[in-house]
Amino acid sequence: MQMKRTISFFLTGWLLLAAGAAFAQSALQQAEESYRQGKFSNALGIYEEELKNRPNDPFLYYNIGNCYFKMGSKGLAAANYYRAFKLAPRDADIRHNLSLALAAGGEKLVPAGMPGALHKAFFALSYEELKGLFFLLLWLCCTLGSVWLVKRKFGRVLALFAVTFVLCGGWMWWRHTLETEPLAVVAAPSAEIRSGPGTNFPASASAAQGHLLLVLDEKDSWFEVIVKSQGLKGWVEKSAIERI
Numbered sequence: 001m002q003m004k005r006t007i008s009f010f011l012t013g014w015l016l017l018a019a020g021a022a023f024a025q026s027a028l029q030q031a032e033e034s035y036r037q038g039k040f041s042n043a044l045g046i047y048e049e050e051l052k053n054r055p056n057d058p059f060l061y062y063n064i065g066n067c068y069f070k071m072g073s074k075g076l077a078a079a080n081y082y083r084a085f086k087l088a089p090r091d092a093d094i095r096h097n098l099s100l101a102l103a104a105g106g107e108k109l110v111p112a113g114m115p116g117a118l119h120k121a122f123f124a125l126s127y128e129e130l131k132g133l134f135f136l137l138l139w140l141c142c143t144l145g146s147v148w149l150v151k152r153k154f155g156r157v158l159a160l161f162a163v164t165f166v167l168c169g170g171w172m173w174w175r176h177t178l179e180t181e182p183l184a185v186v187a188a189p190s191a192e193i194r195s196g197p198g199t200n201f202p203a204s205a206s207a208a209q210g211h212l213l214l215v216l217d218e219k220d221s222w223f224e225v226i227v228k229s230q231g232l233k234g235w236v237e238k239s240a241i242e243r244i
Contacts, residue, residue: 040070058087062094074104075187075209079242089123105210107229127179134172137165182215184225187242193234197222205232213241
């Protein structure tokens with residue numbers, strides 16, 4: 001009797017999972033159809049609803065970015081392409097659309113002076129994949145180190161893996177600094193850069209939609225930021241930017 005209950009329980013679970021997957025697939029097909037018909041707002045709503053269940057799906061962010069781009073919101077498009085790029089940096093379409101959206105705001109994905117091939121190599125792995133490689137190398141180094149201490153074998157192999165581990169560690173540290181960088185993008189048509197957190201402070205400059213910002217501090221409804229491409233520092237209204 002207990003076995004039947006267990007089987008029934010698992011069968012019900014599998015049926016619910018299958019139904020959920022079918023529903024999700026149906027919703028995505030509906031979103032794609034809306035997008036093809038030029039109903040970008042409808043498609044956007046479906047993709048954003050799906051994102052609640054799949055928050056780490058890079059292609060949902062990519063599709064959301066496409067909708068915003070078609071709707072003329074280049075800043076929000078860039079923010080979502082950037083989120084997709086962090087999760088799937090090797091995807092050529094994501095990389096291309098992110099570059100396009102950033103270029104519309106006067107920004108570049110590849111820093112000035114860095115070869116494109118080097119930038120692609122640097123992002124050849126996602127941050128999570130890089131962490132997995134790092135801990136795999138750590139395990140191999142520990143295992144080989146133990147063997148070398150006991151049997152004095154595989155010394156050269158251990159040295160090779162140790163060097164690779166150190167290089168991977170440096171790569172991961174550099175990527176970590178970028179992953180934790182408090183990035184934002186100008187989502188409004190333009191954002192006034194003020195000398196303090198309030199409209200009573202004078203505006204020294206403005207940043208166009210799509211510009212990348214580093215968020216330094218916040219106060220009430222204001223963020224202190226640096227405009228990455230221009231080096232400008234000041235305060236902008238929170239409503240004018242989108243955190244990445």
